[in-house]
Amino acid sequence: MSNVVTSPLESDAHNASSARAGFSAAWMLARREWTRFFRQRNRVTAAILQPLLFWLLFGTGLQGAFSSAGGQNFMEFFLPGTVALIILFTAIFATISVIEDRREGFMQSVLVSPVGRWPVLFGKVIGGAAIAWVQAIAFLLLIYIFRAASIDWSFLPLILLLAIVGIGMCSLGMIVAWPMESTQGFHAIMMLFLMPMWLLSGSFFPIPAWSDSTVGQMILGGIMRVNPLSFSMVEIRRLIYPAVDFSKDAGFNPSSATCWVVTIIATIAVTALAWLLVRGSRRVDVIV
Amino acid sequence: MSDPIILNLGESPAVSKTNLAKVCVASGLRHAYISSKRKSDESVVWALDGVDLTTRQGEVFALLGPNGSGKTTLFRLLCTLLPIQYGTIRIAGFDSGTNPLAVRRQIGIVFQSPSLDNKLTVDENIACQGALYGITGSELQRRRDDLLSKLNLTDRRHDFCGTLSGGLKRRVELVKGMLHQPKLLLLDEPSTGLDPGARLDLWKAIRTMSQQGTSVLMTTHLLEEADKADRVAIMHRGKKISEGTPLELRSELGDGVITIDTSDVDASMRLLREELKLDPKQVGNQIRLQHDSPFPLLQKITDLLGDLIQSITIGRPSLEDVFIAKTGDVFQ
Numbered sequence: 001m002s003n004v005v006t007s008p009l010e011s012d013a014h015n016a017s018s019a020r021a022g023f024s025a026a027w028m029l030a031r032r033e034w035t036r037f038f039r040q041r042n043r044v045t046a047a048i049l050q051p052l053l054f055w056l057l058f059g060t061g062l063q064g065a066f067s068s069a070g071g072q073n074f075m076e077f078f079l080p081g082t083v084a085l086i087i088l089f090t091a092i093f094a095t096i097s098v099i100e101d102r103r104e105g106f107m108q109s110v111l112v113s114p115v116g117r118w119p120v121l122f123g124k125v126i127g128g129a130a131i132a133w134v135q136a137i138a139f140l141l142l143i144y145i146f147r148a149a150s151i152d153w154s155f156l157p158l159i160l161l162l163a164i165v166g167i168g169m170c171s172l173g174m175i176v177a178w179p180m181e182s183t184q185g186f187h188a189i190m191m192l193f194l195m196p197m198w199l200l201s202g203s204f205f206p207i208p209a210w211s212d213s214t215v216g217q218m219i220l221g222g223i224m225r226v227n228p229l230s231f232s233m234v235e236i237r238r239l240i241y242p243a244v245d246f247s248k249d250a251g252f253n254p255s256s257a258t259c260w261v262v263t264i265i266a267t268i269a270v271t272a273l274a275w276l277l278v279r280g281s282r283r284v285d286v287i288v
Numbered sequence: 289m290s291d292p293i294i295l296n297l298g299e300s301p302a303v304s305k306t307n308l309a310k311v312c313v314a315s316g317l318r319h320a321y322i323s324s325k326r327k328s329d330e331s332v333v334w335a336l337d338g339v340d341l342t343t344r345q346g347e348v349f350a351l352l353g354p355n356g357s358g359k360t361t362l363f364r365l366l367c368t369l370l371p372i373q374y375g376t377i378r379i380a381g382f383d384s385g386t387n388p389l390a391v392r393r394q395i396g397i398v399f400q401s402p403s404l405d406n407k408l409t410v411d412e413n414i415a416c417q418g419a420l421y422g423i424t425g426s427e428l429q430r431r432r433d434d435l436l437s438k439l440n441l442t443d444r445r446h447d448f449c450g451t452l453s454g455g456l457k458r459r460v461e462l463v464k465g466m467l468h469q470p471k472l473l474l475l476d477e478p479s480t481g482l483d484p485g486a487r488l489d490l491w492k493a494i495r496t497m498s499q500q501g502t503s504v505l506m507t508t509h510l511l512e513e514a515d516k517a518d519r520v521a522i523m524h525r526g527k528k529i530s531e532g533t534p535l536e537l538r539s540e541l542g543d544g545v546i547t548i549d550t551s552d553v554d555a556s557m558r559l560l561r562e563e564l565k566l567d568p569k570q571v572g573n574q575i576r577l578q579h580d581s582p583f584p585l586l587q588k589i590t591d592l593l594g595d596l597i598q599s600i601t602i603g604r605p606s607l608e609d610v611f612i613a614k615t616g617d618v619f620q
Contacts, residue, residue, distance in 0.1 A: 021422030
């Protein structure tokens, strides 16, 4: 009943104070995500080391068997994909905690508080996205220090784009996690849906061009082209390597403006969907 | 036949609390766990079937009932976790049906299962709770210090909640529930999982709260816990079957209960009915009898049943006897 219309008797001052309480609650929940994250050292290491390991292993292993637009080797090609993977993993681990919160009981005291539901979503998404964002930046700084890529003015729009992608991923995680009763269910969806979404975004292998494609490649290429993350990946790649010209030989090359618009719309859409879900379902209230 | 035994029941002082302000008024509550489509179906099983309830300022009120009696449903309705299907709940003047968010400001809740974040310290958990109710800064500090010292938790405030014992956790939950100074404190089976020492501490804490004017409502399936409350409502199959102070409820049954262990329950029951015109009740393998003057009766029964008796005891009526008398069921 969190979406009940407030009675006209309530003054504006009361509404203002409840909005303030909502923001302070959301801010506290976001800070809590942050505190919890750094108190679980294995999470910190896993979220950074796993993608780094992926990058080094796949990068070196597949280096010889690869050629892409812009003449990059696989290690260079896979770097933006690794950044996206860091964000995806962190967002997943941040939102999976909703299930634990409910099971461990913390969520019940939030759900019966007078602030309603939106601070729950806001706190999880902003808190999780902030963690993902800082991790991605930390990884990028590591890359710049080891000269695997060079830092440029494009770093600023890059981190803005990563923040938007982070928010979108966390909202997506909330959509998956909110109706779930067990973390096992989340893992199933993760392997079935979230990992393929990442794989089919041009992060791990380039999106094939329409021309010279077999039927299988065309189906795959079609799926990859409707994946909003593919657009984000194109722009992330451009911003990490501003000096490389990707327009030649690229199978999929939308304009920067398109990439930004698609990323922003997709983030707004998944966040709105997550809000509908978090606001609507009463069933989850009584799982105690 | 009135030959009253003078009983010292160790009750809390029998101050009449009926003139104190009403905090929670529930009337005509009915609830069924079914999809909305089947509401018209006549075979609906009502988890709660027409319950009225009033709690007052400064009073500890216990909802006593076995599992499945509807007390948890009632608790969830009171804490606005379930939508009200039929009936009304008003808490501190606010209607739960139309204004649940305002009601939530008036209630503090301690759930049966813990609601603490084990990765955070006691202080941090309380700060989280404060933020949910718009209590921050110096106000938070003041209230937190006050409650922690009242519940003897000050020296544990920097400990992670994951390291606390069950009793300490329950006390931290109480601090969380009381932080926004609610008019009504709702406790769901507060003693579950606590050792006797921790239960005593918890009751001290609950009494501290009620003495400050908070109305405390708890659900319990423990008879000895309900005995400590100021008022008890006994629940059975979704209905409230009796309500009053523990003393009132027990005195309704007269002064004594005779419990007989017998080798042949049916024969003994028949004899008691036919020869002594009594109204015995079978409870498991025992026979129970309520009577105002049990001692003279004892002789008659032993003469009548003779060898059928394995053991016979006289006791004061307990809340369990009240439950059995009203429902004919065993309290379990």
